[in-house]
Amino acid sequence: MRNRTPNLAWITLALGLSAVATVGCEKDESDRAPPTQPLRDDASVEERLRETLDDAKDALDKARAEITERYGDRLVKIDREIESLEERARDATGEARERWDAAIRDLRSHRETLSEKLSEYRSATGDAAAELEKGLERAASELDEAYREALRKLKDSGAPSNER
Numbered sequence: 001m002r003n004r005t006p007n008l009a010w011i012t013l014a015l016g017l018s019a020v021a022t023v024g025c026e027k028d029e030s031d032r033a034p035p036t037q038p039l040r041d042d043a044s045v046e047e048r049l050r051e052t053l054d055d056a057k058d059a060l061d062k063a064r065a066e067i068t069e070r071y072g073d074r075l076v077k078i079d080r081e082i083e084s085l086e087e088r089a090r091d092a093t094g095e096a097r098e099r100w101d102a103a104i105r106d107l108r109s110h111r112e113t114l115s116e117k118l119s120e121y122r123s124a125t126g127d128a129a130a131e132l133e134k135g136l137e138r139a140a141s142e143l144d145e146a147y148r149e150a151l152r153k154l155k156d157s158g159a160p161s162n163e164r
Helices: 005-024 042-089 094-123 126-156
Strands: none
Touching (some): 042 094, 042 126, 094 126
């Protein structure tokens, strides 16, 4: 069993110092500063605060609309690119056709991921929207990389050209 006497001594010392410190901290009324008058009336401050909050909300709404439009446009663009690849794939046969089909399936999968992220972003608020925006950027980047990789693989495999 530990000796509790030193702990009791420390506690007593701490309480004593606290009592001494608080006695010297009391101020009389003459030491207090007079209350300050507001620079503006409360209604004016409240109005400016409301305007500032409205401006911030408008800026956020505008930024979200721009993000939604940018990624929506990206989906439309990849749809056209996939259609173009499908047209080119029609002339392929055998293994080449299998490579085209695999590349197109991969692009559609990435496109669907971006579309889902965009839908989630549209319905999100606050911090969730900021986090989902990062997810949108990642999904778009992965889609772009998948498209470049598909073109590279198809070109290397001797895929049919766009020219007819």
